[in-house]
Amino acid sequence: MTRTPNAPSAPSGVDAASAPSGVDAASAPSGASAVDAVDTPVVLRATGLSVVHRTRSGPLHAVSGVDVTLRERRTLALVGESGSGKSSIAKALLRLPPPTTGTVTLDGTDLAGLSPRALRALRPRMQMVFQDPVSSLNPRRTVRDLVAEPLDAHPDPSVDRAAVVDQQLEAVGLPVALFGDRRPAQLSGGQAQRVAIARALAAEPRVLIADEAVSALDVSAQATVLNLLRRLTEERGLASLFISHDLGVVRAVSDDVAVLHLGRLCEQGPTEEVLAAPAHPYTAALLAAVPEPGRPLGDTGLVPADPPSPLDPPSGCRFRTRCPFADDRCASEVPRLREVAPGRTVACHRPLTS
Ligand SMILES: Nc1ncnc2c1ncn2[C@@H]1O[C@H](COP(=O)(O)OP(=O)(O)OP(=O)(O)O)[C@@H](O)[C@H]1O
Ligand code: SF4
Ligand SMILES: [Mg+2]
Incomplete structure (x- = not known):
């Protein structure tokens, strides 16, 4: 049975978590329903991902039993506080390093079953873009050479290197005639990210x-x-995973959102629906705690500043030590993700209802 705790109900900060100004609202994600999404081909599927880091203080449970599905032409946002395990999930998908447990398939191929050589050949199909574009680019190389790097790594005589560089730079709005000979230090942060x-x-x-x-x-x-x-993502038929702690940008860029707390998924569903009516108390608290885009999560005190240590996570629900609705069951029983509406899953014994 679904119970409705007293508060938080409709998060007051939702409207404020809007797109950064200049984001083209007309072409914002369509908010295509979960039903539409089911018809969209799955590109990457991760099941039961766990990442345990070995530390001097013992095993650190960064990610525990997370499923991720990325579909063609869709963007899934992964949101959570610092240390919630977002980057650990990204690296596990790329097997850098492999997850402690769980499987990852790309277009139906189980990555764990591949020989090192086959995995190397498949790696280019999964690309990553990082936070600090300037330091992720070799400062000594020109923009032209940086963009050509993936081609140089696997030379193919049938590929016109110059034409590909031209085309990719054009696609990100940096004409090769103007930017091809520049080096990373001669680019703004935004230009460097577009080169990446x-x-x-x-x-x-x-x-x-x-x-x-x-x-x-x-x-x-x-x-x-x-x-x-x-x-x-739309034009190239990519399956994108967008990792962020900023709900404003998540709203602007993603079709679906997955909320992560201390290595476990709290809830998942179409971004518009989840942000309009969060079902998990953590999501509601995050929304209430983000009155303006770009503000760090937990900055307002609505989410208690310090999450528990992943070296010694709480029993049962990992959010229970911060949750105003926790009861005995929350301490003894791990809440499993279950469907509360088509395409929406929530891991909470007492989900919020709108
Ligand atoms: N190589 C590592 N060795 C030991 N612990 C690690 C390692 N990498 C990450 N951790 C720990 O795992 C947990 C999850 O870290 P992760 O970097 O995945 O979080 P995150 O959500 O990406 O955080 P941020 O928003 O700060 O980037 C943290 O407690 C972190 O300290
Ligand atoms: S399961 Fe977790 S989030 Fe849900 S009411 Fe209990 S402590 Fe709160
Ligand atoms: Mg990270």
């Missing part, structure tokens, strides 16, 4: 993982890069 995206595209990926890819950019560069990621 052009380079990722040159590898003809199926999956694009953007890990805090706009966090270091000013608002106008953020809007440019978000529009670009959305358009390219």
